[in-house]
Amino acid sequence: MGALNGKVAIVTGSGAGLGRGIAQQLAEAGASVAVLEIDSESADVAAKELSETGVTARAYPMDVSQRAEVDDVFATVASDFGRLDIVVNNAGISRVGPHTQDVTDEDWHDSIAVMQTGVFYCMRAAGRIMLPQGSGSVVNISSIRGFSPNAGRMTYCAPKAAVIMMTRVAAAEWAPQGVRVNAIAPGVLRTPMWDADVARGAIDEEFYLDVVPMHRLGLPSEVGKLVVFLCSEDAAYITGSVHTIDGALTSIPAG
Secondary structure: OOOOOOOEEEEEOOOOHHHHHHHHHHHHOOOEEEEEEOOHHHHHHHHHHHHOOOOOEEEEEOOOOOHHHHHHHHHHHHHHHOOOOEEEEOOOOOOOOOOHHHOOHHHHHHHHHHHHHHHHHHHHHHHHHHHHHOOEEEEEEOOHHHOOOOOOOHHHHHHHHHHHHHHHHHHHHHHHHOEEEEEEEEOOEOOHHHHHHHHOOOOOHHHHHHHOOOOOOEOHHHHHHHHHHHHOHHHOOOOOOEEEEOOOHHHOOOO
16 A cells, blocks of 8 residues: 555656656555646656556646646646645756846746746645645745755746745645645756756766765655655644755755
C-alpha cells in the first residue's frame, strides 16, 4: 500500500524534468496524477508512462500564466477524478545571464507570469476546490534562489522569493479548514533546464560540483520523495514550512 493510495494529484510542468520526477514519485506512492503541461506532446508521453505504474494518469495541456485555462483545467480534473487532494506548483522557466540593468521587459514579464502569477492562479484554484472539502495539500516549488541571491538571476530569484511568502500566507489562512501549504527550495538539480543552461555557457557546472559540499547535483526523484512525504499523513502537522534540499550548498559561507 502506498502512502498516497486513493489520492488525486495535479503537478504543473510535469511533462519533463523536475515535474516529471515529482509526478513519478507521487504515482509510485499510489496517487493518480493529472499531468498539467504547456507542451501537450510531452504531457501525453508522461501520462502514458505514469499509467504503467498502475495508477490513473491523464494529460491536460495548460499554460499556468493564463487564468481562464487554470480555472477550467482544475475544475475539469476535479470532475474527471472526483476529487483533488494534492497540487504541486512546479512549472518554471529559466532566464539566466543578464544583470539587472540588462534584463529585458519580455524576460521579466515572462518569468513573473509563470513562476509567480501562475503559482498564484493555481493556488487560488486549488483552494476553491480543497477548502469546501476540508482537506488537501499544496506544495509550491520555490528554490534556494528564493532566499540566497545569485548574480544574473533577477528574473528567477524574485518570483521564487514571492512563492515562499505566498506559501506562508495561504498556510495561515487555510490551516483552520484542513488544507496544508508548504514549499520546497531545491538547490542545483540535474534537469533538462539545467543541462540547457550549462550547454549555452550560462552556468559553470564544474564550479557547482566543487562548491556543493556533497559534490554532486540533486535528482528530481529526491525532490519527488520529499513531496510525497509532505503530502502524506506523516506530515499532517507540517504547514507553512520551506524545506531546503540542496546538499548543504546554502549552509556554507559565500566564497
